[in-house]
Amino acid sequence: MKTRYTSGTGAATLMGHSEGKSMLYLEARCLLVTRGAGSQGTQNGSISCIALPESLPGGVRAVLAENLIATMLGLEVAAGNDALASHSEMRKSAKLMLQFIPGTDFITSGYGTIPRYDNMFGGGNFDVSELDDWYVLQRDMQVDGGIVPVGEEEVLRARTRAVRAIQAVFEAFGFAPISQAEARAAVTAYSSQDVPDRDRVADIESARELLEGTVTIVDVIQALEESGFHDVAANILEMQRQRVIGDYLQPGAIFGAAAPPCASGVRSFQVLSAITDPNDYQGPGTGYRVEGERWLALQNLPQAWDPRTFLQELGAPRREDWLQEVGPAGRGGRQEVVVAVGPAFGAGIDRTIGGLDLRDVLGALLQGIHDEGVVGRVVRVHHTSDCAFIGHAGAQLSGAGVAIGVQSKGTTVIHQRDLDPLENLELFPQAPNLDLDTYRQIGRNAARYAMNKPAVPVPVRIDNTARLRLIVQTTLMHLRETRQIEHDRPPTELRLCGVGPAGREEPEGAEG
Amino acid sequence: MTERPVVRTVSGRALDELTIEAVLAGELTAEDFRISGETLRRQADAAEATGYPQLAHNLRRAAELTRVSNQEVLDVYNALRPGRATYDQLIRLADHLEGDLDAPLTAALVREAAEVYLERGLVE
Numbered sequence: 180m181k182t183r184y185t186s187g188t189g190a191a192t193l194m195g196h197s198e199g200k201s202m203l204y205l206e207a208r209c210l211l212v213t214r215g216a217g218s219q220g221t222q223n224g225s226i227s228c229i230a231l232p233e234s235l236p237g238g239v240r241a242v243l244a245e246n247l248i249a250t251m252l253g254l255e256v257a258a259g260n261d262a263l264a265s266h267s268e269m270r271k272s273a274k275l276m277l278q279f280i281p282g283t284d285f286i287t288s289g290y291g292t293i294p295r296y297d298n299m300f301g302g303g304n305f306d307v308s309e310l311d312d313w314y315v316l317q318r319d320m321q322v323d324g325g326i327v328p329v330g331e332e333e334v335l336r337a338r339t340r341a342v343r344a345i346q347a348v349f350e351a352f353g354f355a356p357i358s359q360a361e362a363r364a365a366v367t368a369y370s371s372q373d374v375p376d377r378d379r380v381a382d383i384e385s386a387r388e389l390l391e392g393t394v395t396i397v398d399v400i401q402a403l404e405e406s407g408f409h410d411v412a413a414n415i416l417e418m419q420r421q422r423v424i425g426d427y428l429q430p431g432a433i434f435g436a437a438a439p440p441c442a443s444g445v446r447s448f449q450v451l452s453a454i455t456d457p458n459d460y461q462g463p464g465t466g467y468r469v470e471g472e473r474w475l476a477l478q479n480l481p482q483a484w485d486p487r488t489f490l491q492e493l494g495a496p497r498r499e500d501w502l503q504e505v506g507p508a509g510r511g512g513r514q515e516v517v518v519a520v521g522p523a524f525g526a527g528i529d530r531t532i533g534g535l536d537l538r539d540v541l542g543a544l545l546q547g548i549h550d551e552g553v554v555g556r557v558v559r560v561h562h563t564s565d566c567a568f569i570g571h572a573g574a575q576l577s578g579a580g581v582a583i584g585v586q587s588k589g590t591t592v593i594h595q596r597d598l599d600p601l602e603n604l605e606l607f608p609q610a611p612n613l614d615l616d617t618y619r620q621i622g623r624n625a626a627r628y629a630m631n632k633p634a635v636p637v638p639v640r641i642d643n644t645a646r647l648r649l650i651v652q653t654t655l656m657h658l659r660e661t662r663q664i665e666h667d668r669p670p671t672e673l674r675l676c677g678v679g680p681a682g683r684e685e686p687e688g689a690e691g
Numbered sequence: 692m693t694e695r696p697v698v699r700t701v702s703g704r705a706l707d708e709l710t711i712e713a714v715l716a717g718e719l720t721a722e723d724f725r726i727s728g729e730t731l732r733r734q735a736d737a738a739e740a741t742g743y744p745q746l747a748h749n750l751r752r753a754a755e756l757t758r759v760s761n762q763e764v765l766d767v768y769n770a771l772r773p774g775r776a777t778y779d780q781l782i783r784l785a786d787h788l789e790g791d792l793d794a795p796l797t798a799a800l801v802r803e804a805a806e807v808y809l810e811r812g813l814v815e
Contacts, residue, residue, distance in 0.1 A: 217749030395721035400714050419724040420709050423700050425734045454741050
């Protein structure tokens with residue numbers, strides 16, 4: 180006797196029985212009846228009726244209250260979050276979010292693995308193409324939406340197995356056969372349009388035979404076992420054994436939530452329910468928390484990349500072949516621009532975050548300086564990884580008082596000796612948007628400032644997706660540079676090999 | 692958890708007998724996968740002990756109904772729909788459940804329904 184009542188905010192009103200009461204009052208009454216009748220749970224959350232409360236001020240708040248009442252009554256809640264709640268992407272997602280907070284047993288009653296247009300049940304709030312987003316929502320909010328991220332290989336293996344098992348059972352019972360072409364198409368099908376049409380009259384005849392004939396689940400298990408689907412047969416047999424045991428009849432019961440199938444493909448059927456795993460919510464920080472193995476499984480997104488691989492590819496520890504340290508850097512005595520680079524430049528980081536080779540970046544800057552007839556000198560700053568302070572330190576060394584500060588991820592500033600560290604002549608904060616032409620222009624402008632000539636600020640491309648897209652890489656690169664800081668070490672002179680304008684500027688001996 | 696008593700099906704088989712070998716040998720039928728009244732009563736006790744008395748009553752009625760045919764269960768279900776039966780028909784149904792089918796708890800539910808339906812105008 181597993182029963183699940185269904186009711187929801189707006190339902191009684193839609194059926195013409197509002198009795199002058201609020202929708203929440205009516206639904207609270209339904210929930211008490213559900214509990215009083217001895218039902219294990221409810222399917223609620225204003226499913227088919229959701230648009231009715233949504234048409235009223237505070238309506239969605241009432242839906243949240245409805246789920247809360249169900250939880251307080253100890254009813255298992257299959258919240259209707261899979262049902263289409265709105266055609267607005269924001270409203271439907273916002274409504275979903277409400278169920279992340281009260282911790283209902285099931286945030287949704289299920290997931291369609293078909294696109295919306297194939298869903299004959301009314302269309303889902305989200306469909307199969309949004310499951311990747313669901314994985315991320317589970318990870319973002321540390322909630323258990325009931326799905327575990329899997330890779331494509333695993334999906335293909337499971338789908339192939341399922342299709343072949345159904346094919347075998349159809350064959351054993353003499354139903355309208357499933358061809359090999361159909362089976363192959365079904366494994367990778369996105370929608371009904373991707374599988375060949377079937378003889379539906381024959382299928383309906385098979386269904387009639389099944390309903391009216393003597394075939395039982397025992398025959399299905401036998402057919403699967405004899406066709407070599409031992410794991411599927413074992414799982415279905417275990418489901419029948421569970422019917423005999425009856426633990427699943429208790430409220431909130433689920434089978435082996437945390438345990439994935441073992442190597443043989445046979446699932447864990449350990450029941451978790453209000454009896455074996457009671458709701459012990461007592462306020463914030465209590466109750467069911469996504470943690471341990473389950474939390475690790477939910478975090479393991481197939482689309483996530485490994486930061487360690489990124490760090491390995493950032494660059495060699497030290498590139499003596501093109502960038503040699505030749506001793507302490509002094510203050511220059513001529514009309515020069517100092518290019519001050521960060522601690523990891525060519526020494527742990529070889530490319531900017533935009534993928535430009537640092538040799539090319541340095542070459543473009545020096546070429547730009549050279550274009551204006553000014554001498555460029557390269558120093559490494561060791562005591563800071565902050566772009567402004569790198570530039571400021573360089574400007575103190577520059578004979579003309581002008582420096583270009585370059586972080587190893589490519590962020591660049593034009594600085595002047597007399598400015599405060601956090602001031603600048605020009606700042607280029609979004610390295611992913613800089614190309615070699617921009618760096619060359621930066622070199623030119625720095626040279627013009629050094630000569631007290633007028634300069635037009637260098638134009639840069641705007642791409643406001645860069646920050647969200649690359650913030651993790653930014654963090655990792657900046658961390659590497661910051662870890663290479665040597666607080667007490669003054670700037671050093673660098674000698675370049677094969678970089679910069681033809682004939683390269685040899686660093687002139689420092690004065691003073 | 693304490694050690695479980697042996698779970699038996701409504702047909703009297705022990706859970707351990709429900710194996711794939713027994714399926715292949717043709718020894719099992721769908722009847723061998725039905726829950727017994729005894730197990731349902733144990734589940735009812737567990738529900739009651741955990742604060743679900745109404746669910747416990749439901750499971751105890753279900754235990755009685757394991758001895759009743761599917762058709763008769765459906766007949767009771769339909770008779771309890773609003774306006775489908777007279778007060779007297781409901782009382783006779785309750786007597787039948789108690790006297791002939793040894794289902795006193797289900798009979799009591801039907802009697803209670805008859806009284807409430809009469810009061811609320813839900814009888815035929």
